[in-house]
Amino acid sequence: MPELPEVETIVRGLAGTIVGKQIERAVIRLAKIAIAPPGVAFSKALRGERITGTRRRGKYAIVDLVSGRSLVTGLRMTGRLVVQKPGEEDFPGTHVVLWFTDGSRLSFADLRTFGRMRLVEPAEVWDRDLGIEPFSSGFTPGAFMSMLAGRTTPIKALLLDQRRIAGIGNIYACEALWEARIRPSRPAKALTKPAIRRLHLAIVDVLQRAIALRGTSVDDYVDAAGLRGGFQNILSVYGRLGQPCVRCGSPVVRTVLGQRGTWWCRRCQR
DNA sequence: CTGAGATCCTGGGGGC
């Protein structure tokens, strides 16, 4: 499932390949995937557009267009955003294809069809409900501390809440909590000041290390060039049920927290 | 405000 590091990797890949290209036509194969503002026809609006840049917000990949409009893609669990050369075959579940004038194309594929590609107007505020970016200057230990203050919700559920911090998903929530030695079920308000500092550091650290390895491919994730990430090889707890904790040797356990699988170490996460 | 539960989908795993 693409989280911040995966989307960052995708967006960086797109920056090097599609910026400057012109869209000849946009083909929608599954209507519900492509969303446009009222009165705007998705395909028609994209015809002739030029790509001016790519960026990321939370887990969303953004492709900026010369008109000032943007394409905002949420990949959810199985979404893929891949640039393909002429003659290359479609990925299974390809729902939207942007054909460029040079014969290459940007494809959005999603087997489970949970993802969406949204055309956004120049002045449209689409990210009102998204929280702070973990790499922004505003994400300080102090800001994180006040975010947790008074909250009874389990710390892991809070990390997954995109309205508070944008970009953390199940994999990196588990990994950051392990790195900070914090039990996922602890009420947010019960974290000590040193624990909050450790977790703040761990969040930034784990996301940065994952970006350096071009993301985690546990199932479907591939980058814009169709390549898998590398962070799955150094996961500490996620998906490692029964395997020894790499820090203390105690077997990794799996519990369910907020309807999500949660992997952690009983001995070193308190 | 906060949390719980349903919803959307499909591949793949488990059970028989």
Place this chain on the structure above:
DNA sequence: TGCCCCCAGGATCTCA
């Protein structure tokens, strides 16, 4: 072996 059932999982919406 083969088939059927069931379920994970991110964001969003409804309901309590």
